[in-house]
Amino acid sequence: xxxxxxxxxxxxxxxxxxxxxxxxxxxxxxxxxxxxxxxxxxxxxxxxxxxxxxxxxxxxxxxxxxxxxxxxxxxxxxxxxxxxxxxxxxxxxxxxxxxxxxxxxxxxxxxxxxxxxxxxxxxxxxxxxxxxxxxxxxxxxxxxxxxxxxxxxxxxxxxxxxxxxxxxxxxxxxxxxxxxxxxxxxxxxxxxxxxxxxxxxxxxxxxxxxxxxxxxxxxxxxxxxxxxxxxxxxxxxxxxxxxxxxxxxxxxxxxxxxxxxxxxxxxxxxxxxxxxxxxxxxxxxxxxxxxxxxxxxxxxxxxxxxxxxxxxxxxxxxxxxxxxxxxxxxxxxxxxxxxxxxxxxxxxxxxxxxxxxxxxxxxxxxxxxxxxxxxxxxxxxxxxxxxxxxxxxxxxxxxxxxxxxxxxxxxxxxxxxxxxxxxxxxxxxxxxxxxxxxxxxxxxxxxxxxxxxxxxxxxxxxxxxxxxxxxxxxxxxxxxxxxxxxxxxxxxxxxxxxxxxxxx
Numbered sequence: 379x380x381x382x383x384x385x386x387x388x389x390x391x392x393x394x395x396x397x398x399x400x401x402x403x404x405x406x407x408x409x410x411x412x413x414x415x416x417x418x419x420x421x422x423x424x425x426x427x428x429x430x431x432x433x434x435x436x437x438x439x440x441x442x443x444x445x446x447x448x449x450x451x452x453x454x455x456x457x458x459x460x461x462x463x464x465x466x467x468x469x470x471x472x473x474x475x476x477x478x479x480x481x482x483x484x485x486x487x488x489x490x491x492x493x494x495x496x497x498x499x500x501x502x503x504x505x506x507x508x509x510x511x512x513x514x515x516x517x518x519x520x521x522x523x524x525x526x527x528x529x530x531x532x533x534x535x536x537x538x539x540x541x542x543x544x545x546x547x548x549x550x551x552x553x554x555x556x557x558x559x560x561x562x563x564x565x566x567x568x569x570x571x572x573x574x575x576x577x578x579x580x581x582x583x584x585x586x587x588x589x590x591x592x593x594x595x596x597x598x599x600x601x602x603x604x605x606x607x608x609x610x611x612x613x614x615x616x617x618x619x620x621x622x623x624x625x626x627x628x629x630x631x632x633x634x635x636x637x638x639x640x641x642x643x644x645x646x647x648x649x650x651x652x653x654x655x656x657x658x659x660x661x662x663x664x665x666x667x668x669x670x671x672x673x674x675x676x677x678x679x680x681x682x683x684x685x686x687x688x689x690x691x692x693x694x695x696x697x698x699x700x701x702x703x704x705x706x707x708x709x710x711x712x713x714x715x716x717x718x719x720x721x722x723x724x725x726x727x728x729x730x731x732x733x734x735x736x737x738x739x740x741x742x743x744x745x746x747x748x749x750x751x752x753x754x755x756x757x758x759x760x761x762x763x764x765x766x767x768x769x770x771x772x773x774x775x776x777x778x779x780x781x782x783x784x785x786x787x788x789x790x791x792x793x794x795x796x797x798x799x800x801x802x803x804x805x806x807x808x809x810x811x812x813x814x815x816x817x818x819x820x821x822x823x824x825x826x827x828x829x830x831x832x833x834x835x836x837x838x839x840x841x842x843x844x845x846x847x848x849x850x851x852x853x854x855x856x857x858x859x860x861x862x863x864x865x866x867x868x869x870x871x872x873x874x875x876x877x878x879x880x881x882x
Contacts, residue, residue, distance in 0.1 A: 406530045406573045407622040410669025410677075412759040416716035416736075417777045420747045423764065424464030425775045428457055433755030433768035435527065437484035440761060442467070442507050443776070444481050444489050445768050454478035456491050458510060461760060464776065470510035472503075483528035483536065486550065488513060490528055490536060492520060499541045504553060514553035518546050522569070525754045529573050529619075531595050537578055539569040545580055547598065557598035561591060570619030572628075575877040577601070577642060579620045579628055590620060590630050590640060592647055604647035609636040609654045623670045623689060625824050626864040626877050631655075631668050637678050639692060643862055644802060644879040651692035655680040667756065669713040669721070671739055677721055679711035684723055686741055698741040701725045701732070712756025714765075720744065722757035724767060734767055749773060798848075798865065802879035806849040809876070811867050813839050820868045823848060823878070831858060839869065850880050 430447040437444050443461045448454040455471040456479045472479045472493035480494035482502075489505040502516035519541045529537040531547060540546035540558055547556040561582040571580040578593040582603065592601040609632070618631040627650070628640040639650040655678060668678040675695070676687040686696040701711075701723060710726030719739035725732045734757060736744040751770035758766045764778035798807045809821070819839035823832040831852050848865065852858050863878045 406532075407624070408529065408570070408572045408619050409621055409623060410667070410714045411624070411672065411717075412714060413717050414759050414761070414763045415718045416714075416720055416722060416757075416759045416763050416765045417779070418720075418736075418744075420734075420736075420745050421777055421779070423462075423776045423778045426464055426772050427459065427466070427768070427774035428455070428469070429772050430454075430768070430770055432751040432753035432770050433749075433773070435481070435525070435754055435756065436758040436766045436768050436774075437481055437489075437527075438758060438760035438764075438766065439484040439487070439507065442484070443760065443766060444484055444507075445755075445774065446478065446480055448478065452476050452478075454480075454494075456481050456489070456505070456510065458489070458507065459774070461764065461766075461776065464774075467508075468510040470505060472501075478524075480522075480524060482522060482526065482538070483530075485530065486534050488550065492522060494522075494524065502536075502538065502548070502553075504550075516548050516553045516555075518544075518548065518555045518558065520546070526570050526619075529571050529578075531573060532575075537571050537573055537595070539571070545571055545578070545593065545598070547595070559593055559598035559600065572620045572622055574622040574626060574628075575875070577877075579622070581606075581620065581630070588632070590628065590647060592642060602646045604640060604649060606630050606632060606638055607636065607649070607652050608632070609652065618667050621668060621670065623674055623676070624864075624866060624875055625674060625689070626862065626875065627689065629668070629670075629676060631678065637668065637676060637687060637692070639676075639689070641862065642877070653687055653692035653694065655685075667712040669715050671715050671721070672717065672719050673739070675739070677713050677715065677741075679713070684711070684713065684721065684737065684741055686739075696741045698723075698735075698737055699743060701735055710753060712752075712754075714757045714759050716759060716763070722759070722765060724749070724752045724756040726752045747775075747777075749775065798876050798878050801876075802881045803850075804881050806847050807878060808845050808847050809834070809865055810843065810845045811869075811874075812843050813841050813869060815841055817869045820866075821846065822866050822868075824864045824866065825861070831863060834865070848878070 428447040434446040441461050443459045446454050447457050455469045457469050458467045478494040480492045483490040489507050491503050493501045498521040499519035502520045504513040506513055520538050521541045522539050534550045536548040544558040544560050546558045576595055578595045580591050582591045583589045588606045589603045591603045621629045630638045636652045636654050638652040641648045641650055674689040682700045684698040685694050688695050712724045714722045721737040723735040733748040735746050749767055749769045755768040764776050766776045768774045798809045820836045821834040834846050860880050860882050864875050866875045
């Protein structure tokens with residue numbers, strides 16, 4: 379972890395756990411699940427921005443919001459607004475022919491943006507959120523589509539698609555290249571990666587042959603590949619990034635084809651189940667985005683609706699009303715989920731279908747707002763439970779409490795898992811976490827299907843560094859079998875997980 383003390387790393391991880399989430403999940407898991415409870419009604423806090431042809435993804439961090447406003451093929455600036463008031467704080471445009479300024483992430487006080495020329499050798503910048511000035515320029519060129527975004531290593535380093543068919547880990551403090559790993563991907567728009575613990579997952583393959591690839595996030599070494607089945611052979615390729623549930627299950631989304639659940643066994647990948655989908659967009663990762671709920675449910679788009687899948691079996695348990703007429707129209711859909719299980723969905727249709735929806739966990743309608751041309755935008759849940767979406771014209775809307783951000787006390791992060799040592803382990807492993815303030819703490823061990831194996835601690839916790847031990851036994855004191863387990867800590871609105879590998 380390059381010149382960082384263990385305590386510094388802990389503090390960095392804790393700061394990254396706050397409710398600052400992008401449209402496509404924002405967390406390293408890309409799960410769409412926020413630690414914040416979103417708005418319970420369509421109460422508008424503010425609206426307005428530069429004019430745009432259509433909406434682009436919205437990123438928030440602390441009290442700032444950034445997005446791109448697409449005005450022409452060679453002018454599409456990054457715009458930064460005050461999240462509470464909507465005031466425009468700065469704009470930034472990267473000059474050049476056919477160049478747009480594409481934000482791909484916002485984290486730890488840095489806005490990450492690409493001089494988007496679609497050259498396959500575009501330049502990645504880190505910008506100061508106070509004024510938009512350049513903090514660093516990445517040493518490796520990137521090749522990302524207009525709907526893609528960054529994922530992150532445990533210490534905040536960027537994980538992005540680099541040029542020449544590579545994945546790159548980039549030092550978040552300097553822009554230096556930590557490593558690159560080569561792959562062949564099937565099509566632009568499906569190259570997003572996702573990170574969980576010590577693993578990075580990405581698609582690879584070519585037309586008609588798609589794989590999920592697992593890499594070591596520390597070194598970039600390839601660990602294993604697994605073929606993703608075709609429910610409809612010859613159908614559309616995946617356009618949504620892989621997603622990881624809180625129990626460590628990896629989900630691959632072949633848009634208009636299926637959702638597939640995969641288990642990482644430490645040294646190999648195993649297919650758990652696959653559920654058919656249909657009728658979603660065949661282009662761009664933004665258009666088929668899926669999410670998980672607090673109970674582990676998987677939400678995905680299928681033929682004009684959102685469906686809810688059982689995480690253990692893949693069975694469809696619930697379905698929403700139609701939210702877009704799909705006859706001759708591509709179903710553009712993105713999903714985020716609040717901490718209370720409310721499902722927020724964007725659909726790029728036209729009123730009375732299409733717009734912003736709030737649904738119960740069982741997918742009954744709570745409220746609806748007609749928002750024009752959301753396109754690659756979607757519901758971004760930010761600090762204090764506000765929700766932002768971007769459309770065409772000057773439409774950039776933030777919904778939330780009646781009195782604005784001050785109406786809710788901000789959920790300060792209280793605890794984060796750092797690591798388990800040793801891991802893999804035979805007899806027992808030690809788990810460390812830090813509390814910045816006093817908070818109720820629950821540390822749980824689950825199997826990869828989300829079934830609770832053991833409660834390691836529950837109750838009040840004092841500020842400071844803590845450690846505990848799991849001896850590989852369940853609640854009845856029985857030794858559990860070898861395999862992959864997930865340890866989760868829940869503390870003061872923060873949730874973090876670490877995967878544990880128990881060997882023979």
